[in-house]
Amino acid sequence: MSALPRASELGLIACPVCGLVCRTVVGDERLDGDGIDDAMACPRCNTTLKRRKPNSYMRTWALLIAAFLLYIPANLLPIMRTASLNDIDDNTIISGVVELWVKGSPGLAVIVFTASIVVPMLKFFALSMLLVTSQRGSGWARVQRARLFRLVEFIGYWSMLDVFVVALLTALVRFSVLSRVEPLPGVIFFGLTVVLTMFASMSFDPRLIWDGRDTDD
């Protein structure tokens, strides 16, 4: 046992909801189950106790791939239509960023670019990398990987920014034939992408980063 004991080695388990530390039997297989047979419940809040989030790899991969599939139409399809008397203009996420940049708000363009493009891409790369390295039991850069996961969890929901921008502009720009903004399907795909990536990062268990062969403690 290393200097920093881990709960599974001591026969302890932390409740994922209330944080209570509970004593278990070391090696009790029911605690590694898939969540259907809830063998043990937290005595304080009655949440089912598991050593790790059930089927973490499978669920996270599934949600991540689904999110990525939706992210393709989210970027290719226009998210918003601006219509005026003599002109109809369909905007994609990228064209919205470019427009902000050209019209003299480079600062906001950078923020929108970060929220809509950098953050989702970072989530796809970071979570895939974390999944692959953890599945291999890699001991590489564990502290940095743990930090990366916390970053992904923390910034994830900011991607919703563009969805709210489209919604607000749609509600505001309704000047009969003179000028109108309408949402287009891209924004729906984008909203769903954000929700699915949030579920993906929630279903990843960061403890798996530390579960492989112990090489660096």
Place this chain on the structure above:
Amino acid sequence: MFRRHQAHHRMGKASPTSLLICEQCDTVYRRRLLARGEVARCLRCTAELERHRPLSVNSLLALLLTAMIVFMQANIWPIVTLGLNGQYRATTLWGMIITMWQQDAQVVSVLAACTLFFFPMAKMLMMGWLLWFARSGRRAPGFVPLMVGLHRIGPWTMSEVFVLGALVAIVKAHTYFEVTADPGIYAYAALTLLITIFSGVDLRLLWDETAEPVQ
């Protein structure tokens, strides 16, 4: 159910609050009292384990009440007004949600209604109820399901993202329209500030700070 029952007994032996397990890497620590401003971090993965809560239950409740009032204002008052050739158009949060529904973007409408209205409101009401009873060290009726519910709502409130979104929308509209910021946007700004204060407070401390009802 029988097996659940057994688990309860087996765990009776462990002292529940003397140990602490890092959620991010499963490392076990002996818990100690934190001084003002102190944050306990995991030695293995550097994640935050626990932080001292500088605000008393009463101050939290006062801040929460403020947040509720501001939230109500943010929802009732218009957020922005656009003008074009003498025509003016303002919207509130609910105006936005309803327009999105009518424009065949029901998914977005529901997302916005949940993350900007229902979840934040549920969170505040639940916190208010729990804190009200916690003032006298008691557990509110429904304490356990409400604490679990608060944990589940966790990251699904997005008012602060909406504020930034409103800012971006204003700048975008500014090129073509006359834009006037309405009181709602200021209420949202104040709300964001309060949310930031609350994000540093771990309400799970209420599990330890309130006594379980005597049976």
